[in-house]
Structure formats: structure tokens, C-alpha cells
Amino acid sequence: MKVEVEKQPDFVSTLQIELPPEQVAKEWNAIADNFARHAKIPGYRPGKAPRKVIEAKFKKEIQEEVTKKLVSKSYRDAIAEKQLRVVSLTNLEDVQIGDDKTMRFRATVITAPEFDLPDYKNITVQLPPLEVTDQEIDAAMERLREQSADFVEIEPERPLQMDDFAVIDFEGTMEGRPIREIAPDASKNLQGGKKFWLHLGPGNFLPKFCEQLIGQKKEETRLVIVNFPADLPVKELAGKKADYAVTLREIKQKVLPELDDTFAAKLAKDKTLAELRKLVAHDLEHEKEHAIEQAKESQIIKALQEQTQFDLPPPLLRNETRRALGELVQQNRQRGVPDEMLKSKEKELVQGAGSLAAHRLKTNFILHRIAEAEKIQVTSEEVEERIRKQAARYNVSVEKMRKEIDQHEGINSLVEEILLGKTIDFLEANVSIKTTTARDQEGRPSKENS
């Protein structure tokens, strides 16, 4: 097999591959025999037609088959022979089978960028301590209290104060016309509302709105004047003065439940306060472990990214950008961002997707190289394991899961995922950690301080 590699800019390489006649002829004969066995040709009983007739009649088909069989195989051999780091194959073209049964074709591939691996062992990462402090537990408990707070009407009646919760009906007007008419597209809360809950506090809701309500009595109607800032997104209202007729319906106060066993029992069945505390502490520890894991990963990747510099192949970047953009749009849609808004922010989205794609690609390249250097490989058992896990998660049978994976992204991407995960695990096992709380290499939290 003869292989000529021609390097082109932008990480594109063209491989000119030529296969010797023997190899092609062997394949050709095998396929032609196969055809001869079943071909129906007028004048001959099936399977009795001579080779020449078959070859004349099915030349195209045989060629196709031979190409299919040999091209992908020889392409892989060629890459192995030239030791190219191929990222993706863009094109296979110009397949020719000569009369002397030599086969030539050209493959255009994108190669991975060449770069020197930084020292990836003992990357220094800074992690927050794992231990859960009493203050944190207290804060969490306080949050729980806040969540189960009750809103009670104030007894006896008194005028509105700061920090109260006011339930108001209000209606905005500007120069005598309701805001509803002036800016129909604006948020409902700018136009007016009924039974609107407002937590009185400096700067809450509209500018100087709460301050003007202080001292208002129940069922009293007041006129509140609001000066909209000039940079308000609603153009019709920006920089203008609006009047709000506000009627106070109710004054409520937030009452936090007592921290005692009844409170605990309400949140978690039949638990005392001490047990609840333990539960919270446990959750917090879990959360922290998770956060530390993530911090570790992101810091490792950040360090790797900073220490390596190389350009990315533009075609790949384009592909990845497109994918990232699709994901971003999808995410935003799920969050309920309307399409018009997405369109108006198209530029930012594309930019964001671009940098995201570059980041991902770069990480991928680096991790792949490390995996190569460390001989990290994925076994078939691991793939099986992963498929089983996924099947369990989505609650489908293993067989079905395998089929799904085959259909959607193929087993290869799964393998890659596992490989990258393993590489990250490897890196995580080989970091030097700077924290107030030491964790030993097995990832087991230890209590003594370093």
C-alpha cells in the first residue's frame, strides 16, 4: 500500500492511497464469485454464467462493493501507517479501480493540532474545606424556617411599616391615561394589579414606591408618584413620571416557626430537632463533596487550558459551534425565553457558543492526548457497565438502551465519554491539593488539618 500525505493549511491533510493489485484482485474475485452464485442472466441457469459475463454485467456493482470493503479498511491502515492523529474524515473521493486492479483514492481528513502537553500531574487545585461548620448548619436551618414561614395579618391594626408585607390593588396612569394603554407590552406589574403582594423595603419594586406607602392605613387609597429611570427597557415609560393609585387591602407579617421538635416533625416525619440537624448536616456534606468534585474538575481543566496554546481546526470549530448554539437555544427555550428575544440576542448567542465550543474542543484534545500518553483505555466491560447504568436510570431494558444509543450517537461517542471521564479521574487522583482540610488520594475525607 502506497500512501502519500499532503498537508494543507487549517489542519487539513489529503491522503493519496494506492492499493496493490493483489489485494484488490482478491477482494474482487471473492465478490464476483458471490455475484456469480446468484446472478440470473438470460441464456444461463442461475449460477452457471461464466465469470466474464458476470463481470461485464455487474461491473459497477462489484466495484461498489469492493470500494466499500477496501476503502474504509485501507484508510484506517494508512492512518496507522503514517501515525496521523485524525479527528474526523471529511471526504473520500476519486475512487478508481484500474484495469490492472489497482485501486486509488483520496481521503481528506482533519488532523488534531500538535502541541506539547503541559505537566498534567500534580496540578495544584484549591478546594474549599469539606467540613460542615455549625454556622452553616444554622444558616441552613434558618433557611428552612424562612421557607415554612407563615404570613399572618397584623393584630391589632396599625399603619404600614417598613418590612411589612402589603397586599395592594394598584393602577398606574401617566398623563391621565392608563399605562395599560400606553405600554400594553410592558410587564403586568408596571400596569397595575389586584391583590399584589409587596414586601416593603428600600428599593423594592418600583423606585421610591415602598417609601411612599409608609404609614398607609388599611383600605386607604394613596397616590404614588414614580419617576421611571431613563434606562428602563420599556421605551414608552423610560424617563417619565407615572401616578399609581394604590389601595391597601391587607397588612401581613412574616412569622417564623419556632425551632423545636414540632417544627422538625413537620418537615421530616417523627424526627426531633437534633435529628433534623443531623439530616441537614448530612445533606450539606453531600453538597459540599459534590461542589468540591466539580471545583476540582473545573480547576484542572482551567489549568490545562492555560498551559497549552494551540489553534483549533476551523471546520471542527464550526461544527462544534453549531452544536453548542443549538444547545443554548434549546436551553433558553426551555427556560421560556421567547423566540424574538433569542433573535435579538443572536450575536451574543453565537459568540457565546463560539467560545463554549472552543473551550470544549480544546479540553477534548488535551484530555485525549493525556489519555494517549497514560495509555488510558476503555474496556468493553466498562461500556457494558455504562449502558446498564443508563438503562437503569431511564428505566428501560439493557437491550433497548443499546439500540437507542446505536441509533442516536453510536457507541463511539459513549466510549469517548467514558475515556474522557477516566482521564479526568486520573488527573483528579494526581493533583496536589491546597486546602484547609486535607483529603487523601483515595478521595476519602479525613478530618485532620494539614
Add this chain to the structure above:
Amino acid sequence: MNEPFDIIETASLTEKATLLSEKQNKYVFRVRPRANKIQIKQAIEKLFQKKVVDVNTCNYAGKKKRERRADFGRKPHWKKAIVTLQEGEKIDLV
């Protein structure tokens, strides 16, 4: 009407013809029914530039075919010629 292509209609590519050509150096053609052996010999010699030793012919009556409208009709009558070439000569028909 004595041009070779007027006389030789087509080569017969069948199992029987293949066997004959492989084993006995005989080649089978469909020819114009009115052509005689001499014409066939000359036509083959001119067409393929090979030496012809012998020509055997046989006439075939066209098969009867019933048409939907006409009462009956038939496929054209045809003639088959088995041409023996001189030893060592070969025609590649495929």
C-alpha cells in the same frame, strides 16, 4: 446487403454457446435467415479477422404468438450459425 453486420445479427450468449466455445472452439451466432454459409464465413472472417474452418446452420421457425386482437401471429423465423474457427483462434464475445 452483404455487409457483415447485415448478415450477423448477434452473438448468442448462452450456456450451450459458452460450452461450445470453450471445448470445441465453435462460436454461435444468430444470422439473417436468408444468408448462406459462404456469406456467413466471409462475414465472420471480415468482422473478427479470424480464419473460419466450418459453418453449420440451422433454421428455427418463429414461435407462434397469439395477439389479443389478431387471430394469430408469430415471432420472426431465425437462423443460427455455428462457426468453427481454426485451431488457436479465439473470439472474445463478452
